[in-house]
Amino acid sequence: MNSLLNYAIPGVPYGCEFALMAVGLVLTYRATGVFNLAFGAQAFLSAFVYDLVQRSDGMPQWVALVVSVGLLAPALGLVLDRLLYRRIPQASTTAKVVVSIGVLIAIPELVPMVFSATTRTRLGHLWLPSGRVYVHLAQTPVTGAVISTVVISVGVVAVLAAMLRWSGFGLRMRAVVESRRMAQLEGIASTRVAATAWVLSSVLAGLAGVLLLPQMGSLDPTQPLEFTALLVAGMTAAAAAGLTSLPGAFVAGVAIGVLETVVQQELPSGSVVAQGLIPALPFVLLVGALLVNPRLRTLGRDTDPLASVDPPPPQPAVTTRDARLALPMRWGFRLLVVAFLVSSLTWVSDTWVFPFGQGLAFSVIFLSITLVTGMGGQLSLCQATFAGIGAFTTGQLAAHFGLPVLLGALAGAALAAAVGAGVALVVARVSGLLLTLVTLAFALFADSVLFQFSWSGGGLAGVTVPRPQLGPVSFAGDRAFLLLAFVVLVACAGIVVAVQRGATGRMLAALRGSPAGAAAVGIDPARARVTIFALSGAMAGVGGALYGSIQGPVSPADFQYVVSLAFVLVVVTTGSRTVEGAVQAGMAYAVIAQALTYVPTRFSGIELILFAAGALTYAAHPEGIVEYQRSVWLERANGLLRAHDRYRQERGGKVGRSRHGDGGYGGRHGAVPGAPAAAEVVGRG
Amino acid sequence: MGDPAPGGGAGSDERTTAGRGAAVAGEPLLAVVDVSVAFGGVQALAGVSLAVAAGEAVGLVGPNGAGKTTLFECISGRLRPDNGRVRFAGSDLAGVPAHRRSRLGIARTFQRVEVFPELTPVEHVLVAARARQGGAMLWRDLVRRGTPRPDEVEQARAIVGMVGLAEAADVPVAALGLGHTRLVELARALASSPRLLLADEPSSGLDTTETSVIATLLRRIQRERGVAVLLVEHDLALVRRAVDRVVVLDSGHVIADGSFGQVVADPAVRRAYLGRSA
Ligand SMILES: Nc1ncnc2c1ncn2[C@@H]1O[C@H](COP(=O)(O)OP(=O)(O)OP(=O)(O)O)[C@@H](O)[C@H]1O
Numbered sequence: 001m002n003s004l005l006n007y008a009i010p011g012v013p014y015g016c017e018f019a020l021m022a023v024g025l026v027l028t029y030r031a032t033g034v035f036n037l038a039f040g041a042q043a044f045l046s047a048f049v050y051d052l053v054q055r056s057d058g059m060p061q062w063v064a065l066v067v068s069v070g071l072l073a074p075a076l077g078l079v080l081d082r083l084l085y086r087r088i089p090q091a092s093t094t095a096k097v098v099v100s101i102g103v104l105i106a107i108p109e110l111v112p113m114v115f116s117a118t119t120r121t122r123l124g125h126l127w128l129p130s131g132r133v134y135v136h137l138a139q140t141p142v143t144g145a146v147i148s149t150v151v152i153s154v155g156v157v158a159v160l161a162a163m164l165r166w167s168g169f170g171l172r173m174r175a176v177v178e179s180r181r182m183a184q185l186e187g188i189a190s191t192r193v194a195a196t197a198w199v200l201s202s203v204l205a206g207l208a209g210v211l212l213l214p215q216m217g218s219l220d221p222t223q224p225l226e227f228t229a230l231l232v233a234g235m236t237a238a239a240a241a242g243l244t245s246l247p248g249a250f251v252a253g254v255a256i257g258v259l260e261t262v263v264q265q266e267l268p269s270g271s272v273v274a275q276g277l278i279p280a281l282p283f284v285l286l287v288g289a290l291l292v293n294p295r296l297r298t299l300g301r302d303t304d305p306l307a308s309v310d311p312p313p314p315q316p317a318v319t320t321r322d323a324r325l326a327l328p329m330r331w332g333f334r335l336l337v338v339a340f341l342v343s344s345l346t347w348v349s350d351t352w353v354f355p356f357g358q359g360l361a362f363s364v365i366f367l368s369i370t371l372v373t374g375m376g377g378q379l380s381l382c383q384a385t386f387a388g389i390g391a392f393t394t395g396q397l398a399a400h401f402g403l404p405v406l407l408g409a410l411a412g413a414a415l416a417a418a419v420g421a422g423v424a425l426v427v428a429r430v431s432g433l434l435l436t437l438v439t440l441a442f443a444l445f446a447d448s449v450l451f452q453f454s455w456s457g458g459g460l461a462g463v464t465v466p467r468p469q470l471g472p473v474s475f476a477g478d479r480a481f482l483l484l485a486f487v488v489l490v491a492c493a494g495i496v497v498a499v500q501r502g503a504t505g506r507m508l509a510a511l512r513g514s515p516a517g518a519a520a521v522g523i524d525p526a527r528a529r530v531t532i533f534a535l536s537g538a539m540a541g542v543g544g545a546l547y548g549s550i551q552g553p554v555s556p557a558d559f560q561y562v563v564s565l566a567f568v569l570v571v572v573t574t575g576s577r578t579v580e581g582a583v584q585a586g587m588a589y590a591v592i593a594q595a596l597t598y599v600p601t602r603f604s605g606i607e608l609i610l611f612a613a614g615a616l617t618y619a620a621h622p623e624g625i626v627e628y629q630r631s632v633w634l635e636r637a638n639g640l641l642r643a644h645d646r647y648r649q650e651r652g653g654k655v656g657r658s659r660h661g662d663g664g665y666g667g668r669h670g671a672v673p674g675a676p677a678a679a680e681v682v683g684r685g
Numbered sequence: 686m687g688d689p690a691p692g693g694g695a696g697s698d699e700r701t702t703a704g705r706g707a708a709v710a711g712e713p714l715l716a717v718v719d720v721s722v723a724f725g726g727v728q729a730l731a732g733v734s735l736a737v738a739a740g741e742a743v744g745l746v747g748p749n750g751a752g753k754t755t756l757f758e759c760i761s762g763r764l765r766p767d768n769g770r771v772r773f774a775g776s777d778l779a780g781v782p783a784h785r786r787s788r789l790g791i792a793r794t795f796q797r798v799e800v801f802p803e804l805t806p807v808e809h810v811l812v813a814a815r816a817r818q819g820g821a822m823l824w825r826d827l828v829r830r831g832t833p834r835p836d837e838v839e840q841a842r843a844i845v846g847m848v849g850l851a852e853a854a855d856v857p858v859a860a861l862g863l864g865h866t867r868l869v870e871l872a873r874a875l876a877s878s879p880r881l882l883l884a885d886e887p888s889s890g891l892d893t894t895e896t897s898v899i900a901t902l903l904r905r906i907q908r909e910r911g912v913a914v915l916l917v918e919h920d921l922a923l924v925r926r927a928v929d930r931v932v933v934l935d936s937g938h939v940i941a942d943g944s945f946g947q948v949v950a951d952p953a954v955r956r957a958y959l960g961r962s963a
Pocket residue numbers: 724727728729747748749750751752753754755756796
């Protein structure tokens with residue numbers, strides 16, 4: 001018993017930080033429907049500023065606290081509410097999560113542009129000196145860090161609970177939580193409640209960040225990601241509390257913190273399993289909670305009884321294009337592709353051939369996002385992990401068994417497919433937000449455990465994936481490799497299009513459009529998800545192998561969870577529903593990165609900030625902004641053609657046959673033969 | 686409109702005969718026995734029992750909030766009743782998920798339409814027909830590069846034509862009006878060659894001509910295809926035209942069961958309706 005307490009007490013401060021996060025997450029989720037993945041980044045920002053202020057000579061702690069948690073955090077909350085979330089109250093949970101990923105990715109890129117990027121050690125603490133021992137509890141020394149963390153977090157949460165229980169704001173808040181629409185009808189300004197929730201949650205984030213400081217060895221501007229990884233336990237706690245109960249979230253947070261420490265102490269120290277277990281535990285717990293508590297499966301669905309009065313969320317634009325545009329566009333596209341290939345094989349300089357090849361590899365990986373997110377309607381945050389599985393398998397098989405790279409890539413794809421299917425299968429009945437969280441937790445699990453062995457991620461040296469060789473033909477040169485990557489991409493794109501047009505694509509479109517309707521015609525949603533995750537895993541695996549092969553050595557850092565997040569941002573910016581979207585994303589991702597090698601490194605974060613900003617528009621344009629712009633241009637072209645027709649008619653000349661479906665009924669060809677071919681619908685998923 | 690082809694492959698025929706064979710002689714196609722559902726404090730269904738024979742058309746009427754939709758949810762598997770059983774074709778449906786029930790032969794339409802906005806009516810039918818055969822086969826898409834078989838498309842067009850949507854057959858449903866989407870739901874339901882069709886207020890939000898189309902269609906579905914129909918409807922004229930027998934539900938209780946004439950004359954029914962509006 002005593003020894004258990006010995007282990008448990010050091011876990012309590014972690015638990016309190018998880019609890020603060022869980023409470024903050026539940027608060028904004030209930031008030032605004034946003035599951036705020038950027039919470040860790042917010043925590044980091046306050047911690048960073050707290051340490052900065054506290055470091056200046058003669059600044060007392062309380063000044064630092066006021067600046068970082070009292071001013072900065074609420075201001076950040078207000079900004080997030082005003083600029084982002086208030087504009088998308090009706091967007092789907094997925095779209096809101098994507099927006100929060102944008103914030104999560106943008107903050108660590110912005111910080112080094114504003115502050116100097118030096119690493120700081122001997123970090124500040126709040127209230128009691130963290131190392132000093134104050135009392136002994138069951139013979140365990142209790143340090144200042146433990147006392148301050150526990151007292152402050154319990155106090156803050158108690159004040160919050162009292163406020164929600166007894167104040168007028170609490171009453172309004174509870175009304176909004178019950179039914180945002182009803183509250184609106186009753187004249188409660190739900191936007192004001194939402195803003196308050198953001199401020200409160202942001203303050204909790206700031207506090208959690210400052211309290212985490214003593215536990216971090218050092219601090220540098222890239223650390224929001226580390227904060228986020230640490231605080232995934234808080235997300236698990238929030239999910240375990242069903243995203244509803246604040247006390248439940250708090251208790252779950254503390255419990256997870258304690259459990260983590262106890263488990264860690266029980267394991268032999270130094271082993272990969274022991275080191276990896278802490279970040280991985282939330283994944284295990286989340287999956288366990290799902291298996292034990294079936295009620296969690298519906299997490300994230302809108303339970304508002306008045307949800308049906310909302311206008312439907314924005315549909316992807318269905319644009320009809322005049323049949324006369326189809327031919328020039330098709331040939332224009334082919335010409336572009338040929339021009340690209342010929343140029344890259346001939347006059348383009350070596351500096352650019354390499355990123356072009358990378359772009360093609362990324363495009364293949366991004367097609368896996370088209371499959372799972374664009375078609376499957378599920379946001380997966382572990383696509384880079386699948387790519388990593390493909391790359392490492394190829395490299396290891398080549399190194400240890402001399403397997404040709406192309407065969408190895410197939411093996412890697414098969415393994416990634418199996419893992420993808422496995423992830424979907426373990427949580428077969430789960431979709432939406434919870435599935436997204438499971439994929440995120442799985443990515444962290446892979447980062448900290450799966451890829452940490454020398455037989456998988458290759459340890460510090462990484463894994464070298466050789467360039468392929470096909471009989472006498474070697475693809476060692478960048479130009480030859482580019483050609484190979486192009487062929488692979490075309491094959492993968494062909495697969496995606498076939499699936500999209502075929503029965504599987506229709507089935508997935510049905511599931512996206514109406515889960516209830518899909519079940520009513522006999523579609524098994526779990527099976528559909530497993531299928532699409534497997535296919536998507538395979539495609540990411542192939543893409544990963546390609547990427548590995550062009551890079552040479554790859555390490556687990558290349559496929560970290562944050563890379564998955566960045567991938568998602570890039571693809572939703574250009575368009576997650578079409579092959580073109582994925583290819584544009586892949587090329588842009590590689591080419592912009594190359595272009596930014598010409599600016600000072602301090603600004604190399606611009607690329608991700610760009611895409612983060614792009615993703616912020618995802619809620620308004622789920623088809624992607626590039627795709628949206630395309631539809632705008634198509635509309636213009638259609639309009640011009642129509643004006644031209646009218647002009648010809650007025651001139652009394654030969655009446656041009658009006659060949660476009662301006663009566664609303666346009667046909668489309670492609671999927672279903674026999675449709676009238678007057679106009680075709682483009683830009684559908 | 687000839688025999689509307691109950692589906693392509695031999696597999697589907699097997700299923701149908703097997704299903705029919707399983708029906709116990711004398712047992713109705715659908716038997717709801719003593720089903721209760723409570724939402725928090727609201728007792729939506731309080732021990733409801735009713736039966737529908739194979740090929741029979743039954744109306745289910747009752748004031749708003751009587752529990753009609755809730756009963757549909759229990760039959761189609763979206764809701765698990767707190768109490769009671771639902772039997773279909775001689776077997777208990779407890780624990781059978783919604784999509785399996787559809788494959789057993791229970792089709793439904795929704796009060797709030799649940800269509801697939803991106804798909805055309807023909808695609809709705811294709812999806813439903815394929816799902817009944819056990820779902821999409823990935824490899825088939827890859828081999829055929831996504832194109833459906835011509836006979837599948839032909840059958841789908843026949844069904845879409847039957848509900849009167851031939852003109853809009855290739856328009857994404859998002860672009861159609863409510864009347865058309867209700868017809869799309871019916872076409873989709875028919876695509877799975879059901880033995881029982883649950884229609885939840887198919888005429889709500891439609892004008893009189895559209896309603897009349899639906900009434901004729903429901904009768905044809907029952908008479909020509911031998912599909913049993915359970916129809917929830919507030920429009921009593923439509924009910925009179927489309928069904929043989931009417932069950933009246935009020936506050937989760939069955940208060941009358943008989944022919945249209947009998948039920949309308951029943952004092953308990955009059956009280957249930959008038960008591961509400963008085
Ligand atoms: N998901 C739910 N949560 C809570 N209460 C519900 C839910 N669904 C239905 N109810 C309640 O159950 C009762 C029966 O509802 P139901 O929708 O079955 O009625 P109905 O007969 O279909 O009415 P209508 O003619 O208006 O469609 C109503 O009081 C309704 O408010």
